[in-house]
Amino acid sequence: MSDDARTDHVWLIVAAYNEGRRLGPTLRGLAEHGYRNVVVVDDGSRDETSQVALAGGAWVLRHVVNCGQGAALQTGLTFALNRGAQYVVTFDGDGQHSADEIPLLLAPLRRGTADVALGSRFLGQALNIPTSRRWVLKAGVLFTRVVSRIRVTDAHNGFRAFTREAAGKINITQNRMAHASELLDQIVRHRLRFTEVPVTIRYAAETTAKGQSSWNAVAIVVQYFLGRLVR
């Protein structure tokens, strides 16, 4: 188990929508690693996500209507900062991420060499990733490098860590999946120092089915550009 003093100022944000079945093991994993400040943002789920999160000892923030992952993450960020978080980690509730790797993301922030640490499955491992998903993600990386002018190897990885100062500058307005690109834009705009950290992402048949389809990528690009136009 990690040192309490080192985990107490770390807040984990888990955006969850109908994750009642997968959320329990994720929260148990985080608790086993000593993370006590876990915020589950239940994004208008119709299943027992809130109850599972509560039973897992998490703070539960409930969106009364489904707003999207970007909106849920921003809710979690705002809440964690209000509670005095020094480091904020965004973590998937469906078991794709590993709690073992949280210290790896936090290390550059603790050393003071970066404000934001971005997990990269392409520097690390993407286990059981479908081929089509790999190519869509690679296309996303190319798109991000051209449009957002940021050199990353994995543009849409939900496993990230922020210092308090960096998290305070982030303001996600893209409610849905285009938030990942918006976040990178804001890192560039606010000149935040970022680093990529190799992480492992585990794909399971269930999570792949729930995740974004390849065709959705087109919709995300459209949402991203329209969202940039509307202030």
Added chain:
Amino acid sequence: MNVFQWLTVPPLALLAAIDLARALFQRPRFRGDRVLRAIIWTAGAVAIYDPMVTVRVAHAIGIERGTDLIVYVFALAFLGTTFFFYARTLRLQRQITELVRHLAIREAEQGPPRDPDKVVAGTPPSERTPLAAAASGPESVETAGSA
């Protein structure tokens, strides 16, 4: 004028006059959108009253037929209107998100507002609805467990 022109030109002219008068004379401030609307009503009235006007305008800007000009204008207007309403919807969505976020954070920090139908005064925390308890955060887990 034919029947259609009698039915459409006077109302359009009236709408243009009303919008123009409001734009110019109504206080506290000048309204550009009313002028734009007055121009659109006027253009519609003129085009219906004398269709040859659209032909002359079309020729003046290198378009063969007046109807082509109308189609092009409508296509552009459709795109513009679609974007206008998309932008309005997006802003509304952002406002709703702010509201939802505010509620979620407030409930987590202070507990949910009391609903007399669900929470009877004096009900111990352990007997409240799961959702009401859920929104109160980890402290309520301990409270519920010890009750």
